Amino acid sequence: MTSDDILIGMAGAGGDGVISAGDSLITAAALTGYHAILTKSFGPQIRGGESSFKLRVAKAEVFTVAGTLDVAVALNWDDFFRFGAELPVGPKTIVIYEADHPVGPEGPKFGGVRPAAMVPAPVAKIAKEVAGTEKAKNTVVLGLMAGWFGFIPDALLTGIRKKFSKKSEDVLAQNERAFLAGREYAEAHPLAEAQPLAPLGTDASPKILTDGNEMCGAAAIFAGCSFFGGYPITPSTEIMQYLGRELWKYGGVVFQAEDEIAGVGAVVGASFAGKKAMTATSGPGMSLKSEILGLATIAELPLVCVNVQRGGPSTGIPTKSEQSDVFQAAFSAHGDAVRPVLAPTTVADMFATTVEAFNIAEELQTPVIILSDGDIGQRKEVVDLIDTSRFTLIERRKPTSLELEHYQRFAMTESGVSPISEPGMPGGNYLASGIEHNEAGAPTASGAIHARMNEKRIKKLSPLKSRRDLFEVFGDPKAAIGVVSWGSVSGVAREGLRQAEQLGVSAKLLVPRLIYPIAQQVYDEFFASLRGGFVVEQSHQGQLYRVLRMYVDVPRSVESWARSGSNPFTPVEIAERLRDIAMAAQRNQSGNHEPAID
Amino acid sequence: MTSDDILIGMAGAGGDGVISAGDSLITAAALTGYHAILTKSFGPQIRGGESSFKLRVAKAEVFTVAGTLDVAVALNWDDFFRFGAELPVGPKTIVIYEADHPVGPEGPKFGGVRPAAMVPAPVAKIAKEVAGTEKAKNTVVLGLMAGWFGFIPDALLTGIRKKFSKKSEDVLAQNERAFLAGREYAEAHPLAEAQPLAPLGTDASPKILTDGNEMCGAAAIFAGCSFFGGYPITPSTEIMQYLGRELWKYGGVVFQAEDEIAGVGAVVGASFAGKKAMTATSGPGMSLKSEILGLATIAELPLVCVNVQRGGPSTGIPTKSEQSDVFQAAFSAHGDAVRPVLAPTTVADMFATTVEAFNIAEELQTPVIILSDGDIGQRKEVVDLIDTSRFTLIERRKPTSLELEHYQRFAMTESGVSPISEPGMPGGNYLASGIEHNEAGAPTASGAIHARMNEKRIKKLSPLKSRRDLFEVFGDPKAAIGVVSWGSVSGVAREGLRQAEQLGVSAKLLVPRLIYPIAQQVYDEFFASLRGGFVVEQSHQGQLYRVLRMYVDVPRSVESWARSGSNPFTPVEIAERLRDIAMAAQRNQSGNHEPAID
């Protein structure tokens, strides 16, 4: 039997080359045309500590590596178990382990489960024998994967050749030998339990290999961003680093500022000067940027601010994904400052979301926050090449020469959006400021003007609430059971929905890309058919659920299912909860469901 | 006929001594034992621009100067009208104006209304005649007030004597003459329309003259605060300035930092070192403090942070009060960081609220935000002397010597509050940090610990939600019509409720001092009897209303009545809206009321 979908987890000590093996595997998947997701995890050390990866390779699009492993590879047990729940072994898992670290008759304790098979493999021995060095252990593992799981041997071999082509002939040859030896070992020791990866048809669409942070940077360039100002912070730094390699080539500037305040300050300056501009950070940086984001709101200056969320509060858990900055994204500014908040749903969607963010920022002259998360930002994915011809780019509304005759920067208009000039444009001269101002930009303390200006700044965002294209509904639109989910967790929910459907449960899923302002109607419609469901998200408080309640009459039967970061949801859990709700609803038409988990 | 309650407004040019007249009047009221409120308003200039005051003097407690003037004094029309709606003249207003600035037969246009009387008074002429200088104009006006409105002549005269006692004999004599001449002029030109201030009985309780910012500072000292760190910003600066004069005397330190971040940083340091500590600021400063406030939450360090709200967003309108920082107060931190937010209801209540804030901070080891507003912070009031013996002060829970044996700073306890040590205490040594940590304080990335710690930090605040003493209900607790109001606006609502009752409307008012977390039960109970009502507040979005909805099923018939700052509500408006709702409810039992204003 073959498999369309394999989830592999591997762990080892620093220097075991675990990460490099993961990279090789996903590159091979990409070269061949499979879909894939790779996540990496490290001990607290900056360098030299234990490391692990999880890799999922599949024929169809997949959205998460959460869930029980199909294949677990332990180069040593101590390091493997350091990752605990991150590498879950279940009754269907094939565990391959370094034969140098044997297990007793009982086997290691995987929280009480017995894996499908425990397979010792003399990885170090083979490496030393054929390559003369234990450094080749990871390459031996690649060979084992190729042999046992049909794991794209040709692409792997090509990859190894490319990777070591700049090293000495010797090293290249050693690694080729290690790979082939691993494969031969596997072939010589067939594994009854293994379900090799099914070969792809010929219709595999072209793929790209990337991550959410890179997609953000690439989308910024695509959208015409020419200025990036920022300050390093995990897990957003790669956006600045990507742009630092690429944006220059497109005539832009990347400015590493002295802190996050200066970073977004420079972005506001660049925007005032007429350019599309972006900054990126994570929670602590968002906190520091609050004041200048408020300035951008009242000065009606477009900009995009990316928050790649990590575990909070404060420094929190920088390396773990969380979705706990919704409140902050929507509400950190003082005063009545409303700003759009978008969230990508997948790595690939980060491209579209970023383009959308620029469009909204420029069209509505507002800062736009992108709430990405560490998971989307940093996990590597193989996804279909995105057709960029489907995107329209929006440029800001410059004043006409007629409008420049008696130019009023903050003129009241039907839409609330005023024509915006920029330095260098004769006749467009005006005073931008954080002080409340009249239509001409002159400071004022008038209550009447203040009320009108607040109204203008908020009203201009209303069209967003009708942007149904910023929402996706999956499953049966008439289903009585529904889920709302967003960001990286929405991928888990999509798979959960799929699994629930396989269990015979009819349900639906709403995934918003527009997080704020709340599109009340969209939710009302989604909730209308529901007799049960939940809003599932990775935060302790269930922040999106709470923000929904501010504007939407969320039915009582739709509950919050919230969980702090560093505790991933799995598709199975979601499917099971959907099934439970379905069963409870059957038993009790009134649908008053007591949640199994909360 | 006499009056129990007089509202006076006066305006003039810079140098006319308008502000000084207002100060003299309220001091006289205080010395005599009346209740009084004084607000001041200035043109945009730092100095030398037009200025005005509104003063209300009454026998009973009063809460606002909003509403139509009983007496308007215009030293010149240009400056008077510069204050526009801030000095509203109505059909019952007696307008006294400088005879040097005569009005035509039509009189000036007060938005179409005809005042009860237009009374020219030769103020400048009298001043020059009796004092030899126009500088005495304001003293002449005091005399007029004394003569026409029975305005506490003795106290005023004493006040004048005190005020000028340090100046030359001449100046004192001039001003005495000016006062007496004004009074004589008034007596010689009786004013039929005037209803003089009714004399007080002998039962006037002892009074203090103060403002909200001073009450905050005084309460901090009372509560045992020994460290203040801050940075000047309107309208909160006076808290730092008051403490700068007083806290030293009580052994404390006032630290003017280089910015708001350093200000709250030093406060966190002082708190870590075991002291009760406070910072104060307004919107822009709050934005800057977000990051360190989040640190205080995760490090579980007590501190009090006062936000004297002003018009936002950004620099906004610094001199005008607003209530638009609720979202920020509750939600500016990244991550799942919940912190208590309190709001004072009156100037006097700022004392109690600040003491409460220290108690909550110390007991629950959390930052507490006080959402004051420009109105409460800066208006002067004569209020009853507060009996401080009714306050209990809470000190933080230090570890016992037993607990110090295996000290765990973040030990899991029933309440979620752990014993807290401080430098200098042997055996209590620990690592405070913004990183997620285990019970001992060691950094961790564990999802299990993170979830437990989030739970602990949020659970420990739960008792607040049962603190009914942080809520006041006025009016008939069974009424079918109700209002929720907070901060300075709650005073307007109290008077509105009183007026509505006079109109025969039965209604009730809920005033929360605990703004966040939301005490769901308290609201549920309040809403239970309602068939109509509103949440009235001074922000464009109606922020408290929205935050309520997050946790409470606010009945549909309870609407948000929100208005941007610099546009005060008046008691009359509130009373009328209550009456309208009552009438609509009578007409239509279902109570689907269309609001008159929104």
Place this chain on the structure above:
Amino acid sequence: MSTCASFAVADFKSDLKPIWCPGCGDFGVLQSIYRALSAIGRAPHEISFVSGIGCSSRIPGYTTAYGFNSVHGRALPIAQGIKLAHPELLVLAAGGDGDGFSIGGGHLPHAIRRNLDITYIVMDNQIYGLTKGQLSPTSPRGLHTASSVFGSLEDPVNPLLYVLGYGARFVAQGTPADMAGLSTLIEAAIRFKGFSFVNVQSPCITFGQPDQQLKAHKAGMTSLASVGHDPTNRIKAMDLAQAYGSTLYTGIFYQDPDAGPTYEEAVETRRTQFSGKPIVPRQRILENFIPR
């Protein structure tokens, strides 16, 4: 992009009437800026003038330039963003001593080491004017203010010495008591290619010290030229800068004779590095991610 037309002082004057106190030093600074700009000859729309918050920070609004009265302490980050986004603009930044040396003090060394062609004018009145008279970072030790009724406990900062230490290539000081001199300094600062800093002793008549007003300046100011200072000598400049707070030196403390490349020039060089190289057009940028 520079224009040929010439511009009079009036061309730089906006319709907003200054709301400074009568007698505030900032009036003279504003006049000097008008004069310097008219001498420079760039059109108002080619000028961008950024400030923070404070009495002094109101200044851009009184000019016809593209003004930005931003938030407290952030004039320099914003000005740098503008200059990098649009290098042909003439970019001015201005603000108070609190704005520049207290809340914004962390941005100054970095602006200087980057060396963008921006002129930064601080109206140093040793007080917080807008918030009505609190201690500023340049207030002398012991000063009694609204926030230090018993006297300040700290030494003041020395802005001249600091910026010289930061490696600033153009450092000058002036006073509106000598408006001709001040406008010449500002003009020189603007003409200097690179970051230029002008500290203006601009008295606050309302909250400032009585002995620091224009009259006292007129009596006490000493031109650096008159003491024979060579403005290419940084160490000597630092030595003279020590007198900050006692002697009011006016003129150019330091001017780098061979100002290096500015940051925006380095940026331009960086960009040209790629011109001619085969670069995937931005519409096809995703092709860069196809594994090969």
Place this chain on the structure above:
Amino acid sequence: MSTCASFAVADFKSDLKPIWCPGCGDFGVLQSIYRALSAIGRAPHEISFVSGIGCSSRIPGYTTAYGFNSVHGRALPIAQGIKLAHPELLVLAAGGDGDGFSIGGGHLPHAIRRNLDITYIVMDNQIYGLTKGQLSPTSPRGLHTASSVFGSLEDPVNPLLYVLGYGARFVAQGTPADMAGLSTLIEAAIRFKGFSFVNVQSPCITFGQPDQQLKAHKAGMTSLASVGHDPTNRIKAMDLAQAYGSTLYTGIFYQDPDAGPTYEEAVETRRTQFSGKPIVPRQRILENFIPR
């Protein structure tokens, strides 16, 4: 409040195992701090050790002092709050070059001019370690890092020169390549009454420049004593500080021979000003508001 018992290096060592990369310079700094503290002889619970965020900022957790690993750039404000609240404590602050000179750079001049008795140790590795190798404010111009793949376009800051310009009364530099020297410096800094600053060239073995590692330090460092430097000469110290980035001088650049009063002493004086004066007890503070 100082204790009589004596404390060994081991008494300052906590249970947390450092997670620095093997070979990181910070190990040596930690050792030197242990040694200096044991020489000082204050009990761990009388010491408060504050840092920001960074690899280096993890250091308080490895000691038994009351530690505070705060947020990026804010060690000094927090340290000042601690010291003012509790002046008898021995207060140390520490962190990286990014923490201290970039995001936290605005706090340094003010901490110095206030002159609290705090010792501030910067582990200067010319790189952002924790975030994996971006440009730091002390990175040399042209440096290629993860965030400057084509080379940095900015001059670095010169921390030694800056703090001398800020008027710091104790300024030293050391390297863990000379651990004996470094612990002596840290001890002297702690003993100095007033704000003391120790810049430690603490190599990042993972992301730092290969020619800035301990071995190179050992070979190239020059003790200030060996060049006959008189640490009471601030101007000479500034001159030598110019060599930052080229010559690695170790030792004391400047130590004020007659350190003035510290801020906390001034605070104490201020307080005693009121002792004996009739002050309404705090329980009756509201009586101050009764008009008379």
